[in-house]
Amino acid sequence: MYEAIQYENEDGVGVLTLERPQTKNAVDAVMRRELPQLMGALNTDRTLKVLIVTGAGGNFCSGGDLRAVRDSAGSEGSAEGRRQRILDGQATPGAFLNFDRPVIAVVEGVAYGAGCSLALTADMVLAARDARFCLSFGRIGAVPDYGAFYTLPRIVGLQRAKELVFSAREFGAAEARDLGIVMEVHEPGTVLDRAREIARSMAQASPLALSVSKRALNTSLHSDLPTMLMHEADGQGIAMSTDYHLTAVRRFLDKEPPLFSWPRRRD
Structure with missing residues (x-):
């Protein structure tokens, strides 16, 4: 192509x-x-x-x-x-x-x-x-x-x-x-x-949480505190309503392996 x-x-x-x-x-x-x-x-x-x-x-x-x-x-x-x-x-x-x-x-x-x-x-x-x-x-x-x-x-x-x-x-x-x-x-x-x-x-992390976080972090460079606090509230309200979040919290409380973890450097 x-x-x-x-x-x-x-x-x-x-x-x-x-x-x-x-x-x-x-x-x-x-x-x-x-x-x-x-x-x-x-x-x-x-x-x-x-x-x-x-x-x-x-x-x-x-x-x-x-x-x-x-x-x-x-x-x-x-x-x-x-x-x-x-x-x-x-x-x-x-x-x-x-x-x-x-x-x-x-x-x-x-x-x-x-x-x-x-x-x-x-x-x-x-x-x-x-x-x-x-x-x-x-x-x-x-x-x-x-x-x-x-x-x-x-x-x-x-x-x-x-x-x-x-x-x-x-x-x-x-x-x-x-x-x-x-x-x-x-x-x-x-x-x-x-x-x-x-x-x-x-790729195993919440795609919605990553998307909202990327957009908010980029916005923060030319924004102000009240605006960013509003981004936090809006983003968190959506992210914490997803099945991913609910499953991740349950696994944490049940001491099961997390859905997502950052790979350690080998050097």
Whole structure:
């Protein structure tokens, strides 16, 4: 069904793979079109519980396809045409940020430019020890896109966001973890397995509780206390009325194994 991406769903855990290894999974015109198409389809697929995003060939994503930008002509080569190209691509970060189920990014190799921005849209980022991140836009006289102006300062703070954007410097997985971009760092070749382990665990959690929690946490970054307290009351009223909650409470009181538990790290 797709040319630039691949997708599979196994027992509620979806894996979306960027499939342009010859360009380190650069975002070309086809990928830019296919990503929001897939995410639109996944919105209505209730068999999917958790989505993992990764890249083929040992890299996450090297950013936008600069050859296509260089070779663009006609209306797309104008300022208005290139602005429209960016606007058309903005369906992708919005689709990930607003997706009502958890999204885990698995970063191996490079996450440069739009690839770094794409990783920032995930709810959790797991990285290989040799992963390399870079808001590289400034190296070519461009500005961050794919939602980075929104996500980056909310994750690392305003001053650090400015430093990463202005310098366009590369930083590794350990620093990305210190900055709050990466949740866990693992040996190369093991990151996807760890992501699947976490995803299988979360697939056993209450989908309604996860959805409400994700939406509320995202809202909290530009909201106030009264609004968030109302979100708590509304969400809890719904969550505690579900069969999942009632069953989980009964199992707890009867000292039975929980329906859901977080997998411990092995290192």
